Amino acid sequence: MKPSAKFWDGAAQKYARQPVRDEGAYAQTLDRIRSYLKSDDKVLEVGCGTGSTALTLAPQVEHLHATDLSQRMIDIAQGKARAQEAGNVTFSTMAVGPGVDAGGPFDVVMGLNLLHLVEDLQGALAAMAAQTAEGGLLITKTVCLGEKPGIWRLVLPVMQFIGKAPFVHFLKIADLDRAIEQAGFEIIETGNYPASPPSHFVVARKR
Numbered sequence: 001m002k003p004s005a006k007f008w009d010g011a012a013q014k015y016a017r018q019p020v021r022d023e024g025a026y027a028q029t030l031d032r033i034r035s036y037l038k039s040d041d042k043v044l045e046v047g048c049g050t051g052s053t054a055l056t057l058a059p060q061v062e063h064l065h066a067t068d069l070s071q072r073m074i075d076i077a078q079g080k081a082r083a084q085e086a087g088n089v090t091f092s093t094m095a096v097g098p099g100v101d102a103g104g105p106f107d108v109v110m111g112l113n114l115l116h117l118v119e120d121l122q123g124a125l126a127a128m129a130a131q132t133a134e135g136g137l138l139i140t141k142t143v144c145l146g147e148k149p150g151i152w153r154l155v156l157p158v159m160q161f162i163g164k165a166p167f168v169h170f171l172k173i174a175d176l177d178r179a180i181e182q183a184g185f186e187i188i189e190t191g192n193y194p195a196s197p198p199s200h201f202v203v204a205r206k207r
């Protein structure tokens with residue numbers, strides 16, 4: 001098993017119990033995503049965690065398939081889907097990366113609170129691009145700690161050494177936007193929800 005999968009498997013139960021950290025920023029993010037979704041859309045979410053956002057957005061689209069590298073996250077997500085009798089959501093265990101096929105093309109591909117945690121950023125974006133239909137949308141939200149690293153530059157390596165934190169990129173907003181464009185997308189909307197440290201929201205159309 002990949003070390004990152006082991007970390008996220010271990011974190012899954014706690015992650016499922018945690019309340020949303022910033023309700024206002026989450027509501028704003030959902031509002032912006034909803035404004036792009038259509039009732040006949042086929043949507044993919046990668047790095048879906050315990051499936052809360054997938055289950056929240058699914059009623060607005062035709063079908064939503066959500067994936068995560070952690071089997072434990074997916075087990076919890078599937079349990080929630082059964083409890084809610086969600087008819088148009090499916091979940092599967094899958095790490096985002098080159099050559100991965102989630103059954104695309106999809107009208108919308110989302111990765112929320114994910115890209116700063118992926119070691120191969122270009123590989124992940126290329127895989128997401130490959131799963132996006134021509135003219136389809138990529139919607140991402142990414143913590144850009146490179147803009148305001150503060151104490152994290154010191155604390156994170158220690159936490160990682162003792163297995164209490166995953167891999168984290170210290171991304172800058174401009175570098176992330178450029179990587180998204182280099183993966184074959186044209187950015188049509190950005191925002192930061194919350195603003196500090198910036199959780200950078202991007203909507204981009206596949207060229």
Ligand SMILES: C[S@@+](CC[C@H](N)C(=O)[O-])C[C@H]1O[C@@H](n2cnc3c(N)ncnc32)[C@H](O)[C@@H]1O
Binds near residue numbers: 047
């Ligand atoms: C911070 S959580 C975010 C979960 C959810 N998207 C949300 O916004 O609540 C990051 C998730 O990404 C998953 N993840 C990390 N690296 C991944 C990878 N390479 N491929 C797919 N999922 C990954 C983790 O297992 C975890 O569930």
